[in-house]
Amino acid sequence: MTAPHKDELSGVDTTGHEWDGIRELDNPLPRWWLWVFYACIAYAIGYCIYYPAIPLINSATQGISGYSSRAELHQEVAAAEEGRAGLIAQIDATNVEDIAKNDSLHRFAVSGGASAFKVYCSQCHGSGAQGSPGYPNLNDDVWLWGGTVEEIHQTITHGIRYNGDEDTRFSEMPAFGRDQILSGSDVRAAANFVGKLANLEHDAALAEAGATVYADNCVSCHGEAGKGMRDLGAPNLTDAVWLYGDTVAEIAAQISAPQHGVMPAWGERLGDVTVKQLAVFVHSLGGGE
Amino acid sequence: MSESPSVSDAQSADPKSLESFDVEAVNRRDRQEPLYAARKKIHPKRAEGRFRSLKWVIMVVTLGIYYLTPWIRWDRGEFAPDQAVLIDLYHRRFYFFFIEIWPQEFYYVAGLLIMAGIGLFLVTSSVGRAWCGYTCPQTVWVDLFLVVERAIEGDRNKRIRLDKAPMSAEKAVKRVSKHTIWLLIAASTGGAWIFYFADAPKLAVDLFTGNAAGVAYATVAVLTFTTYTLGGLMREQVCTYMCPWPRIQGAMLDEHSLTVTYNDWRGEPRSRHQKKLEAAGKSTGDCIDCNACVAVCPMGIDIRDGQQLECITCALCIDACDGVMSKLGLEKGLISYATLNDYNANMAKAVNANGEIEPDRIRNSAGKLIDTLTHTNWRSIIRVRTMIYICAWAAIGFAMLGVLLTRERLDLNVLHDRNPLFVTLSDGSIRNGYTVKILNMMPEPRLIQLTIEGLPGARLIIPDIKDNPEDAVLLPAEPDQLETVKVFLSMDPKTLTEQKTPFRFVVQDINGSERDSYDAVFEAGESK
Numbered sequence: 020m021t022a023p024h025k026d027e028l029s030g031v032d033t034t035g036h037e038w039d040g041i042r043e044l045d046n047p048l049p050r051w052w053l054w055v056f057y058a059c060i061a062y063a064i065g066y067c068i069y070y071p072a073i074p075l076i077n078s079a080t081q082g083i084s085g086y087s088s089r090a091e092l093h094q095e096v097a098a099a100e101e102g103r104a105g106l107i108a109q110i111d112a113t114n115v116e117d118i119a120k121n122d123s124l125h126r127f128a129v130s131g132g133a134s135a136f137k138v139y140c141s142q143c144h145g146s147g148a149q150g151s152p153g154y155p156n157l158n159d160d161v162w163l164w165g166g167t168v169e170e171i172h173q174t175i176t177h178g179i180r181y182n183g184d185e186d187t188r189f190s191e192m193p194a195f196g197r198d199q200i201l202s203g204s205d206v207r208a209a210a211n212f213v214g215k216l217a218n219l220e221h222d223a224a225l226a227e228a229g230a231t232v233y234a235d236n237c238v239s240c241h242g243e244a245g246k247g248m249r250d251l252g253a254p255n256l257t258d259a260v261w262l263y264g265d266t267v268a269e270i271a272a273q274i275s276a277p278q279h280g281v282m283p284a285w286g287e288r289l290g291d292v293t294v295k296q297l298a299v300f301v302h303s304l305g306g307g308e
Numbered sequence: 309m310s311e312s313p314s315v316s317d318a319q320s321a322d323p324k325s326l327e328s329f330d331v332e333a334v335n336r337r338d339r340q341e342p343l344y345a346a347r348k349k350i351h352p353k354r355a356e357g358r359f360r361s362l363k364w365v366i367m368v369v370t371l372g373i374y375y376l377t378p379w380i381r382w383d384r385g386e387f388a389p390d391q392a393v394l395i396d397l398y399h400r401r402f403y404f405f406f407i408e409i410w411p412q413e414f415y416y417v418a419g420l421l422i423m424a425g426i427g428l429f430l431v432t433s434s435v436g437r438a439w440c441g442y443t444c445p446q447t448v449w450v451d452l453f454l455v456v457e458r459a460i461e462g463d464r465n466k467r468i469r470l471d472k473a474p475m476s477a478e479k480a481v482k483r484v485s486k487h488t489i490w491l492l493i494a495a496s497t498g499g500a501w502i503f504y505f506a507d508a509p510k511l512a513v514d515l516f517t518g519n520a521a522g523v524a525y526a527t528v529a530v531l532t533f534t535t536y537t538l539g540g541l542m543r544e545q546v547c548t549y550m551c552p553w554p555r556i557q558g559a560m561l562d563e564h565s566l567t568v569t570y571n572d573w574r575g576e577p578r579s580r581h582q583k584k585l586e587a588a589g590k591s592t593g594d595c596i597d598c599n600a601c602v603a604v605c606p607m608g609i610d611i612r613d614g615q616q617l618e619c620i621t622c623a624l625c626i627d628a629c630d631g632v633m634s635k636l637g638l639e640k641g642l643i644s645y646a647t648l649n650d651y652n653a654n655m656a657k658a659v660n661a662n663g664e665i666e667p668d669r670i671r672n673s674a675g676k677l678i679d680t681l682t683h684t685n686w687r688s689i690i691r692v693r694t695m696i697y698i699c700a701w702a703a704i705g706f707a708m709l710g711v712l713l714t715r716e717r718l719d720l721n722v723l724h725d726r727n728p729l730f731v732t733l734s735d736g737s738i739r740n741g742y743t744v745k746i747l748n749m750m751p752e753p754r755l756i757q758l759t760i761e762g763l764p765g766a767r768l769i770i771p772d773i774k775d776n777p778e779d780a781v782l783l784p785a786e787p788d789q790l791e792t793v794k795v796f797l798s799m800d801p802k803t804l805t806e807q808k809t810p811f812r813f814v815v816q817d818i819n820g821s822e823r824d825s826y827d828a829v830f831e832a833g834e835s836k
Contacts, residue, residue: 047345049549051542147727158731159739258734305731305741305771305796 103127107292115172115295125299132300135293139285148304153263153280158304161260163252164188166308172298176291178284179252187284190252195236196275203275205232210271216245216257221267349471350544350608352454353464353600357627366442367451375496378503382406387787388751395505401788407712408788410749419708423701430697432560434689436567436645440553440620446546447620449497449539450606453490460486464603490540491532498531544607547620554617563648564688568621570601570612570643571651573658574677576665578612593667594642600632601625601643611643621645639677650682657681718756718822719747720815729831737767738832739798746793746815748785756785757818758793762811763830765803769796782818797830804832 024033026044033042067073070082106127110118119125137146143154150156155163164174174188181187195201201209212229214221234243241247245256254262262280263273285294301307354360382392382405389396394403402409402417409416431438440447460482461467473479502524503511514520515528538546547554561567575595579585582592595612602610604625607618611625629643657680658670672678725741733739748754759780760766770781771794785791795813809830816823 047342049545050344050346051545052549053344145728147725149728149731156728156731158728158741159733161734255734259732259736260734303771305739305769306733307771 110292110295113295115298116168118295118299119168119302128296128299129303131293132296132298132303135289135297136300139289140297143282148301153278155262155280156260157301158306159260160306160308161255161258162306162308163247163249163254163262165249166302166306168298168302168307171301171307172295174282175294175297175301176284176286179282180279181281181284184284184286188252190240191279192240192253192273192277194276201232201236201274205229206271206274208232209237209274210267213245213256213270213274214267217259217261217265219265219267219270347545348608350606351464351467351471352606352624353603353628354458355604355624355627357624357630359623359627363442363451363622363624367448370443370445370448371452375500378500378508384408384751387753389507391507393504394507397505408749408751410747413715416708416712419704423704423708426697426701426704429560430694430701432557433562433565433697434694436561436565437553437557437619437621438566440547441622444620446538446551447622449493449535450543452493453540453543454606456489456493457486460489487540490536494532494535494540495528497535498528501531502527544618547607548618562693563652564691564693566621566645566647566684566688567615568611568619568623568626568643569615569646569648569651570595571641571646571654572612573651573655573665574667574670575612575642576667591667593665594633594636594638596632596636598632600628604628644684646684647688650684650688653682716822716824717749718754718815718817718824719749720813720824720826721745721747722813722826722828724828724831730833733798736801737798738801738804738830739796740830742795742797742813742828744793744795744813746783746785746791748787748789748791751788753787754785754820755818756783756791757781757816758783758795759814759816760797760811761814761825763797763799763809766797766799766811766830769798770794771796799830799832801832804830807832807834 024035024042025031026033026042029044032045034045036043067080068082069084070086071079072082073080106124109121109124110128113121113124118128136144136148140148144150144157145154148157155161160166162170164170164179177184177186177188179188180191193200195209196203196206208225208229209232210229211221211223211225212227212233213219215223215226215229233245237245240251240253241256242253247253247255259265261269263269263278285297289297377393378391380392381390382403383390384403388408389403391403392405394401396403400411407416428439457467461470470479470482499515502515502520506524511520511524515524542550572593572595574593576593577591578595578597579592580597582596585592601612602625604627605611606622606624607620609616609618611619623645626643626645630640633640633642654670655665657678658665658667660666660669670678670681722745723743725743729740731739731741744758746756746758748756757780758768760768768781773781783791783793809832810827811830812825812827814823814825
């Protein structure tokens with residue numbers, strides 16, 4: 020142990036530490052500092068008694084307050100749900116087409132629908148509702164089964180071609196090629212005629228021949244002008260939006276052996292309030308009618 | 309000691325032949341320092357003089373500003389509060405007379421803080437710790453608490469006697485009334501603070517009828533506690549132990565900075581027995597060692613020990629000493645504001661070849677101070693360092709003022725929809741979506757025209773507004789609000805040559821001249 024060193028100027032002992040000739044004075048600490056230190060210890064003891072604090076082997080001490088962060092979360096969630104209850108009840112009591120008339124209700128429904136969409140719908144329709152081949156884009160103004168908010172509500176509630184729901188929207192285009200209703204050349208001709216209707220790249224001669232094939236086989240659902248029929252979910256063949264591809268070859272494949280998308284019925288699973296919010300949200304994306 | 313002597317051997321040994329050790333007990337009783345030391349209470353005596361008067365004025369002005377500012381009214385029309393200074397945390401607005409600041413304009417506050425920092429450098433490098441000594445809230449409130457203490461318990465000597473006296477009814481009454489008034493001051497300090505954050509007259513009523521928000525009462529309670537503790541009980545310990553500024557001042561002060569200085573070149577050798585010493589033919593300095601400077605010091609230091617960390621340069625010792633010098637018929641300024649440079653110059657004149665101070669060297673035959681002594685004056689403030697501080701300070705100030713006076717009160721932000729970037733519609737046209745945010749920062753409703761420039765042939769569709777075939781839309785903007793509008797633009801892709809077409813959104817107040825624009829892009833995807 021080194022001999023105690025006294026600072027010449029102040030007459031105070033130093034701690035014995037020295038850095039480049041600078042020594043640390045060993046002055047007594049202020050008494051109030053000591054009391055603050057004791058107060059901190061007292062607080063820490065009180066904290067350990069009141070709150071869960073000391074880790075044991077499989078758990079931790081619970082504290083007399085019974086506090087848990089999980090319970091706090093539940094409380095906050097319950098409080099948030101309580102705060103929303105009024106608006107939820109209002110949506111429940113309002114017809115889906117009337118929600119837009121009430122600004123705050125509409126905003127609430129759009130936000131609620133947006134989060135429900137991300138959970139239940141984005142797997143097929145995409146996170147931005149932009150769709151992908153076979154899964155419709157919900158942002159555009161093309162609606163196979165109707166784009167008013169009631170029609171969208173109906174579609175979400177009962178689904179499309181969904182076995183579990185009697186009121187589901189259903190339609191099926193015959194497999195003209197696979198079931199040998201039409202010959203291969205007739206299918207190609209009809210596809211070229213559709214290409215002509217939609218202003219796609221096509222063979223004019225084949226399209227000419229396809230006109231009769233179309234008139235005999237397709238008009239009943241897609242209409243003479245190819246404008247489609249919503250009651251049957253028959254797509255408009257003259258617009259620029261194609262679910263299964265916009266080339267004549269892809270159209271021919273669809274005529275020959277059509278793919279049919281299936282959407283589950285969400286009405287029972289999510290409840291009418293969430294479905295209404297989803298309908299309002301989808302309607303607000305820009306293409307709603 | 310392998311061969312320790314037996315008792316019988318020891319009896320026969322000569323004590324002088326035994327070894328003695330040159331050692332000192334480390335923990336010898338009179339060497340033992342306490343680990344913790346209680347505070348020694350300071351009883352500052354009231355000083356009288358020009359600096360004390362100045363401090364009274366500053367105290368009244370600063371406390372007046374603090375307590376009265378929230379009550380000043382300022383008419384901003386019906387859509388904004390009429391409180392001149394208001395920090396509206398709920399609506400996220402800051403009002404300062406004719407200035408209104410939105411959260412994104414917080415850089416003004418940052419600029420003010422930078423100015424305050426540079427201002428503190430400027431003040432400290434030129435006039436020392438003037439902030440500490442005159443305007444720091446800690447100093448002002450301690451002064452206020454001392455006024456109360458003196459009024460109830462008397463000046464220094466009476467207070468010391470009262471401290472030593474055993475508890476009696478009279479002492480109890482004095483102590484209770486002092487602490488009661490301190491607590492009242494502390495509570496009104498905390499009370500005044502919250503008026504900056506809400507409409508003062510309404511909050512005052514709510515506060516006393518128990519209807520104010522819980523956070524208001526909590527704030528008052530916390531500030532009452534801190535004011536009472538820091539200003540009433542801890543006083544000088546706050547400056548000495550808790551405040552970082554005394555430490556920083558070492559880097560701020562230089563040999564040109566004004567500090568409260570004991571001019572020992574004229575005061576030494578000090579003595580209480582000047583006449584006796586003079587009779588004995590010894591020369592004496594002007595200091596009569598009356599300790600008046602120590603008695604008035606609120607920090608409990610002796611300024612004659614030189615410049616020290618605790619000194620807040622409140623200059624009360626100057627007042628005390630000047631009073632004594634006047635009575636003695638000597639020149640004032642034995643303790644004075646002086647720079648280290650001036651002090652050194654005078655010191656050089658006062659010392660002899662042996663380095664001892666000789667009072668006769670600075671006094672002429674008539675007993676007056678010689679003319680060649682250096683007197684510190686205001687010119688010490690002007691030097692390169694302070695000029696740089698002033699320039700930096702003023703540059704920031706003028707820049708902020710310029711920005712403030714020319715700022716727009718109409719702002720536009722546009723967010724392009726990223727998911728999806730674009731949508732193909734049934735007629736083959738391409739649609740892009742934008743979230744347009746129009747900030748009407750005026751406290752009055754305005755009619756804003758939204759147009760697009762640089763995208764000919766584009767159709768503007770706002771779902772909330774039916775039938776808008778024009779390329780310009782009129783939107784009502786609520787006073788002092790942010791309006792969010794969903795805007796769709798659709799284009800025939802054949803008219804587009806690029807995958808990304810730059811254009812701009814423009815908003816304009818149709819009843820005024822203010823306009824703002826935002827550069828956006830129209831995405832058309834891969835061209836076919």
